[in-house]
Amino acid sequence: MDNPRIADRLDAFASLLELADANSYTVRAYRRAAETIRPAAVPVAELVRAGRVRELRGIGPGIEARLRELVETGEIAELAELERELAPGLVGLGRYLGLGARRSVEIARALDVRTPDELREAAAAGRLRSVPGIGPKTEARILEALAREAEPRPERGLLLNRAWELVEGVATALDGEPAGDVRRWRDSCQLLAVVCAARDPGPVLARFASLPQIVALVEQGERRAVGVTVEGVPIQLVAAEPERVGTALMRATGSLAYVAALEPLPDAPDEPAVYAALGLAWCPPELREEPFRGEPPALVEPDEIRGDLHCHTTWSDGRASVEEMARAARERGYEYVAICDHTPAVGAVRGLTADDVRRQAEEIAAANELLAPFRVLRGIECDILADGRLDLPDDVLAELDWVQASVHGGQRMPRRELTERVEKALRNPYVRCLSHPTGRLINRRPENALDLECVFEVALEAGVALEVNGLPDRLDLRGEHVHDALRAGVQIVCSTDAHSVRGLGNMVLSVRTARRGWATPEHVANTRPLRSIVDGR
Ligand SMILES: [Zn+2]
Ligand SMILES: [Zn+2]
Numbered sequence: 001m002d003n004p005r006i007a008d009r010l011d012a013f014a015s016l017l018e019l020a021d022a023n024s025y026t027v028r029a030y031r032r033a034a035e036t037i038r039p040a041a042v043p044v045a046e047l048v049r050a051g052r053v054r055e056l057r058g059i060g061p062g063i064e065a066r067l068r069e070l071v072e073t074g075e076i077a078e079l080a081e082l083e084r085e086l087a088p089g090l091v092g093l094g095r096y097l098g099l100g101a102r103r104s105v106e107i108a109r110a111l112d113v114r115t116p117d118e119l120r121e122a123a124a125a126g127r128l129r130s131v132p133g134i135g136p137k138t139e140a141r142i143l144e145a146l147a148r149e150a151e152p153r154p155e156r157g158l159l160l161n162r163a164w165e166l167v168e169g170v171a172t173a174l175d176g177e178p179a180g181d182v183r184r185w186r187d188s189c190q191l192l193a194v195v196c197a198a199r200d201p202g203p204v205l206a207r208f209a210s211l212p213q214i215v216a217l218v219e220q221g222e223r224r225a226v227g228v229t230v231e232g233v234p235i236q237l238v239a240a241e242p243e244r245v246g247t248a249l250m251r252a253t254g255s256l257a258y259v260a261a262l263e264p265l266p267d268a269p270d271e272p273a274v275y276a277a278l279g280l281a282w283c284p285p286e287l288r289e290e291p292f293r294g295e296p297p298a299l300v301e302p303d304e305i306r307g308d309l310h311c312h313t314t315w316s317d318g319r320a321s322v323e324e325m326a327r328a329a330r331e332r333g334y335e336y337v338a339i340c341d342h343t344p345a346v347g348a349v350r351g352l353t354a355d356d357v358r359r360q361a362e363e364i365a366a367a368n369e370l371l372a373p374f375r376v377l378r379g380i381e382c383d384i385l386a387d388g389r390l391d392l393p394d395d396v397l398a399e400l401d402w403v404q405a406s407v408h409g410g411q412r413m414p415r416r417e418l419t420e421r422v423e424k425a426l427r428n429p430y431v432r433c434l435s436h437p438t439g440r441l442i443n444r445r446p447e448n449a450l451d452l453e454c455v456f457e458v459a460l461e462a463g464v465a466l467e468v469n470g471l472p473d474r475l476d477l478r479g480e481h482v483h484d485a486l487r488a489g490v491q492i493v494c495s496t497d498a499h500s501v502r503g504l505g506n507m508v509l510s511v512r513t514a515r516r517g518w519a520t521p522e523h524v525a526n527t528r529p530l531r532s533i534v535d536g537r
Contacts, residue, residue, distance in 0.1 A: 001045050001071060001339040004173075007038035009070055009079065010063075011169075012212040015230045016082040021099055032058045045071045083316030089116055092215035095232025107131050116216045120146060123459020136304030156443050157181070157188030158233055160509060161472040163508055165364050166213060170194050170235055173211055174204055179252035180236065185512035188442055193236040193252040198223075200424060201239035208237045246270040248505040253285055261291030265490050275284050286479070286515040295515040299515040300494075301506050303373045304527045307336035310381065310435065310467065311504065312494035315360055316341035317349035319500040322360070322376065323367045328501040330374040336530045337393070338379035338402040339364060343391035345383035346408050349438060352380065354396045361399070377401035381435060390431070397430035401534055406435040407448070415449035422450060423458045433493050433525075434459065436469040444473070452481060456488035465491040465525050465537070468517075471503075492517075493525045 014030035036058050037044050047053040048071045053064055070076050080208045086101075087108050093116045094104025108114070110131040111122045122128065123146055124431040127138045157168070160182065164468060167178045171194045180193035198204045201223045209217055214227035218234065225237045240248035246268040251259055259265070276281045283296050311325055318325070322339055329337035340358070344351035352360065357380065365375045379402035383391040390397065390405065398401050405425045413421065421511030425431060437455065438447035466485050474497070477485060481493060492508040496503055514524060521527040525536070 001074070003037050003040055003044050007034040007042055007068070008072060008212045009076060010034040010037065010066075012088075013066070013076060013079045013082075015212065015215075016079065016086055016088060018086075019086050019088065020082060022248055026062075029060070029063065031059065033063050050340065051230045068521070071225040072467070073441070087114055089107065089216040090114070090119060092232055093119065093218065094134065095230075096216075096228045097232075098233060099144060107134070116218070127428045132219070132414075136425050137138065138329070145164075156469055157186070157190045158192070159442060159472045160187060160189060160475065161506075163189035163192060166229065166233065166235065167192050167194060169213055170211060170237075171207070171536050174207060174237070176237075177248055177249055178205075179238075179255065184288055185509075185516060187478050187513065191236070191254065192233065193238065195240060195245065195249045195252050197242045197245040199242060204239045232502075243267060243269050246272075246274045247469050250274050253288065255289050258288040258291055262293075269462065278302055282517065286512060287518065289479075297518060297520050300519050300521045300524050300527060301512060302511045303333075304521045305334070305494055305507055305511060305524070307338070307377075307401055307508060307526050307531060308332075308496055308498065308504060309338040309377075309379065309433065309493050309526055309533070310340045310469070310480045311498040312341050313339055315339075315350075315352060315356065316381075317499060318344075322363045324501060325454065325498070326367045326371055326374065326376045327503075328504055330371055332504060332507075333522040334374070336375040336377055338377040340379040340402065342382040343380060343382050345391040346381075351383070351391070354392055357392065357396055357400075372459075376459060377533070379404065381406050382431075383408055384421060384425040386421065386530060388421040390425060390428055394428070394430065397428070402432055403428075403430045404433050405431045405437045405464075411439040411448045413447070413449070415451055418449055419451040422455055425454070426458050426462050426464045431464055431467045433464075433469045435495075435497070436474050437466055438476050438478075438481070440474065440476055442473045442475065452484065453488070456490050459490045460488060465493045468492050468494050468510045468514045468519075470494065470496045470506035470508075470513070472506065472509060475509060475513045477513075479513055479516025482514055482519055484517075486517060486519060486523050491525045492519060492523055495526075499503045 002139055010030050011034045014027050018027045036463045048067045053059055053067055066076050090108045091101045113119045117255050123143055128134050132437050133143055133230050163182045171178045174196050176194045176196035179195050180191040181189035196204050205225050210224055213229050214399055215230045217225055217227050219226040228234050233473050238252050244267045247265050250271055265274055268274040268277055272282050283293050284299055287296055308329055313322050313325055326337055342351040346452045358382045361378055364376050366379050368450050378400045380400055382403045384405050441449040466477055468482060494514050496506040498504045
């Protein structure tokens with residue numbers, strides 16, 4: 001049994017465990033093990049037989065036992081059992097049609113169907129009504145969903161990090177390229193796509209259908225297929241002839257409006273060739289939202305970021321110490337990092353009092369001694385109170401190198417009150433940056449009522465930057481708002497708001513979001529050297 005095959009089975013196991021509501025730590029552990037095993041240089045089956053598989057990163061005794069079973073018997077009994085019980089193909093299709101996982105399994109049992117095709121047949125024959133709990137209304141809704149099933153668009157988008165993970169996994173397995181919304185780094189992804197070059201599309205389509213991520217096919221054509229994941233998310237595969245891959249990639253990347261305005265696209269083997277044939281400069285995917293034919297600006301690049309100005313430690317709700325975060329930031333090639341823990345008003349988690357801030361200073365000084373010339377900045381993520389005052393006295397803020405001001409409680413204030421509250425905070429002479437300005441949580445909480453035009457004006461006057469928060473469920477400011485901020489002349493900061501060493505990796509999400517707002521390095525404060533950060537105001 002070769003490494004990809006072993007990794008596929010572990011991935012499938014992870015998906016089904018997730019479906020069976022297993023603990024998310026276990027699910028992640030299996031996914032990570034699959035990630036380690038797939039590209040491993042040594043044959044993992046041999047390591048298992050030699051009793052040495054735990055030398056691989058992330059493989060503990062539990063996973064070792066499953067691997068031994070898989071290598072010795074060719075299967076994992078519990079996985080086969082879960083596949084029988086849960087009918088992942090139907091669950092994926094059910095979720096795609098707007099049904100919950102449990103409901104899908106109930107329907108499958110009641111109708112005694114095992115595959116998406118059998119479900120379609122049963123539905124067409126009017127058998128859905130015989131399922132307890134399905135009335136004429138629900139039946140009509142499912143039939144309608146089945147009828148428009150070939151249109152690959154889920155109701156709510158996937159977070160960008162999860163969407164990338166999915167699309168990249170499929171693209172790597174098929175030796176193709178990620179396309180669709182992820183390639184444009186949309187904050188919430190609905191159209192996921194992978195483009196492959198193939199003279200003969202048969203093998204790649206077959207491989208696609210057999211991937212562990214794809215539990216059911218909802219559409220299959222000669223050079224195109226749409227599969228759904230167990231979460232019910234559709235992924236489109238395009239298998240283009242080699243001399244047309246560039247054209248296919250561009251179409252699959254979108255947006256629809258952007259591409260439509262450039263049609264008819266000439267056939268070309270790569271994207272730069274398509275643009276050249278159109279007489280246009282190549283356009284970074286982040287800018288392909290609205291129709292555009294001009295010369296794109298030199299957008300900020302992730303490697304131009306010199307430091308992360310918003311991260312947490314165990315002093316508040318982070319998981320790593322000051323020194324661990326600082327070392328990890330240094331390893332990323334940064335020159336500086338600002339430690340910005342919470343203040344008491346944040347409520348739900350521990351916040352730092354004036355006293356804590358001064359004690360933390362000693363820890364930061366010690367880290368600086370160890371890590372020089374790398375610089376750990378004394379920062380804070382200071383709550384903006386309901387009346388616009390800050391949660392720490394000015395004399396404490398004055399000691400710090402970097403002050404982020406944040407609205408946490410009271411996001412639902414009416415527009416005028418909230419705007420005045422934030423403006424007052426921005427006028428505090430020590431505030432350097434407004435964190436996650438709109439306060440949205442993607443798919444969970446809408447943007448607040450803040451009048452951004454007014455905030456931009458005050459920020460410009462006061463010399464305060466606005467954050468592009470890189471947490472995958474925030475991405476706040478989003479691209480459109482970044483664009484407005486830059487037009488108003490305001491600086492932005494690309495930050496991760498990391499709560500762990502791993503969280504520092506979200507910088508790429510922040511930078512890509514800034515690029516969607518047309519940001520060049522000059523617009524981004526933390527592309528500048530340390531000096532300009534500490535003497536900034
Ligand atoms: Zn915050
Ligand atoms: Zn934070």
